[in-house]
Amino acid sequence: MESVKSQSYEVHLDELAKAAINQHIANKNYSKIFLLVDENTKEHCLPIFKEIFDHSIDSLLEIKSGEENKHIHTCLQLWEDLSNFDGDRKSILINLGGGVLTDMGGFVASTFKRGIDFINIPTTLLSMVDASIGGKTGVDLGSLKNQVGVINQPQMVLIFPKFLKTLDARQTKSGYAEMLKHGLIRDKAYWEDIVAKADFTDAARIQKSIAIKNDVVLQDPTEQGVRKILNFGHTLGHAIESYCLDNPNKKTLLHGEAIAAGMILEGYLSHELRGLSKLALDEIKKAFLTYFDKVEFTEDDIDAILQLLKYDKKNSHGNVNFVLLQDIGNAATDIKIPEELFSKAFAYYKE
Template identity: 85%
Template sequence: MESVKSKSYEVHINELAQAALNQHISKSDYSRIFLLVDENTKAHCLPIFKKMMDAPIDSLLEIKSGEENKHIHTCLQLWQDLSNLDGDRKSLLINLGGGVLTDMGGFVASTFKRGIDFINIPTTLLSMVDASIGGKTGVDLGSLKNQIGVINQPQMVLVFPEFLATLDPRQTKSGYAEMLKHGLIQDREYWNDLNQKGDFTDASCIQKSIAIKNKVVLEDPTEQGLRKILNFGHTLGHAIESYCLDNPNKKTLLHGEAIAAGMILEGYLSHELRGLSKLSLDEIKKGFLRHFDPVDFAPDDIESILQLLKYDKKNSHGNVNFVLLQEIGNAVTDIKIPEELFHKAFAYYRE
């Protein structure tokens, strides 16, 4: 399957990924090779990965899985481990895991010794089609998503769809939400295909989503304009995710589950403010609720979620900026929302 080329690196899939990894390491004079895993990828993915790699791994680094561990204290542990294990500026860090691990591993590599090389090997659908692509790295600040980080590109991203067999269906579905988003913001036909598709984990769908995200990132690598469209559903979705993570009385949501709700809500705002048709709005809602359980929002929950919007990374000059849809496949950025529309959006979601 053809690789996806970015400006400074490539995303390789299946057999090409294995060949690219071994070729890159054989021609690079790395002083030490570190592999970062969590308890899940150590048990389920590491044995597979070791058979793919010709060169020896010098040291294995391990962190605990889960968004609740994506914080600076975990980074401190990893920086200390790299230092204790004689890591230097010619070291390589390979990140074998989901979005939490590749985000954090990329950040640790980008800041250790002012930057060492890293390679992302995503093991969840979410990280394959989104988190490991585009160079965004970082950690959360408390329960606030991705507040600390840098944009820095990996040497390569290697996608092995066979790792998806190690996941439970809920984790896989979380990545499906991001794939649907790619269709909503850039490609109506892709949205139609995915929305009707029974199997969204085949390599061709993964490659299509990677290609859509890569195209956007190539045009706007530092998120000054177009790249903001990748945040559709994420302004409210991240606030929902943070609120549920920080509230012991609420079920913790996976990223895709939260942004699925966010895309329905922001779809409603698109209908009110940018002319998205009611037919398309209902199509979006029906599509997501076919695959994702509705989230129960009480009035107090909604107020708390709206308070979290002030921490969104796209904000500027005190304004909360939204990405909305003019139609399916066509997104616009930097839209201000009248406050009364938020409550109408939640009311539409709950209908």
């Protein structure tokens, strides 16, 4: 399957991915090869990786899985591990895991010795279609998502759809939310295709989603303009995700589950402010509620979630900036929201 060319690297799939990593390692003469895993990818994905990888791993680094471990203390552990195992500027870190692991592994590599090479091998659908493109690395600050990080590109990203067989259904559906988002912001035909028939592991669709995100990123690598459309559903979605992560009385949501709710809410705001038709809005709500359970919000929950909006990374000069849809496949950025519309959006979500 054809590779996707990004800024300074390529995303390779399946057999091309296998050939690419083995040739790259053979040519580069790295002083140390480090492999980063969590307990899940160590058990389920490492055996598959060893069949793919023709070279020796010098040191295996392991972290605990989960968003709650995506913080600077885990980075400190990894920087110390790299140093204790004699890592130097000619080392490479291979990140084998989902978006939490590749975000954090990329950040650790980008800052250790002022930057060493890294390769990302995403093992979840979410990380394949989202975190694999764009070079965003980083960690959370408390429960606030991705507050500390840098944009830095990997040597390559390798997609092996066989890793998806190691996931439970909930994790796979979480990634499908990002695929649906790609259709909503950029490609109406793609949206209609993946809404009409769900296939969470289809390699051609994975490649299509990667290509859509890549096209946006190539136009705006540092998120000054059009790249912001990739944040549709994420302004409220990240606030919902952070609130549920930090509240012991709420079920912790996967990223895709939170942004699915966020896309319905921001779809309503799009209808009110950017002319998204009621028919399209209802279609969006129906599609997401087909795959994702409705999240229960009390008035206190909503107030707390709205308070978290001030920490969103897209904010500028004290303003909370939203991405909204003008139509399915057509998004607009930097939209300010009248405060009274938030309660109406949550009321529509609850209907």
